[in-house]
Amino acid sequence: MYKYLFFLLFMVGTLTNVQAQKQFNLDGSGLALAGYDPVAYFTQQKAVEGRKEIALLNQDVTYHFASTQNRDLFKANPAKYQPQYGGWCAYAMGANGTKVAVDPETFKLVNGKLYLFYNKFFNNTKKSWDKDESNLKTKADANWTKFNQN
Numbered sequence: 001m002y003k004y005l006f007f008l009l010f011m012v013g014t015l016t017n018v019q020a021q022k023q024f025n026l027d028g029s030g031l032a033l034a035g036y037d038p039v040a041y042f043t044q045q046k047a048v049e050g051r052k053e054i055a056l057l058n059q060d061v062t063y064h065f066a067s068t069q070n071r072d073l074f075k076a077n078p079a080k081y082q083p084q085y086g087g088w089c090a091y092a093m094g095a096n097g098t099k100v101a102v103d104p105e106t107f108k109l110v111n112g113k114l115y116l117f118y119n120k121f122f123n124n125t126k127k128s129w130d131k132d133e134s135n136l137k138t139k140a141d142a143n144w145t146k147f148n149q150n
Helices: 002-023 068-076 090-096 125-131 133-147
Strands: 051-058 061-065 103-110 113-117
Touching: 051 068, 061 068, 090 113, 090 125, 090 133, 103 125, 113 125, 125 133
Parallel strands: none
Antiparallel strands: 051 061, 103 113
16 A cells, blocks of 8 residues: 555655646756756856756756856845746747747846747847737736646
């Protein structure tokens, strides 16, 4: 009986992690932000590539960091440094509620939160976001809650 209970608890935990992982914009190995350091956006106000030897697993998502100090800052408060909307394009989330890949070098910090944007093929969605940020953010917040409901 205990084995069965353990198995059920294990499966619920596994499903929860898989479900949570689906919400994040990750590569095939579970790496977030294409390997960019989430803390550097805040401390250096720029996108800095992390190093694979300075990594941290948080909620089954792998993050790379440029320094051990940044890794430790993230470890102490992951929610502070994680990108909004799971790292998907903030503009697309606000405009039509879709998950669109991003360019990790196209970002904006607003009220201590990290927002990422699609920027390819002459389409920098950050420019569109900046024109109607308040409205798009309200819509993006509402759309994102739909992805996190059971």
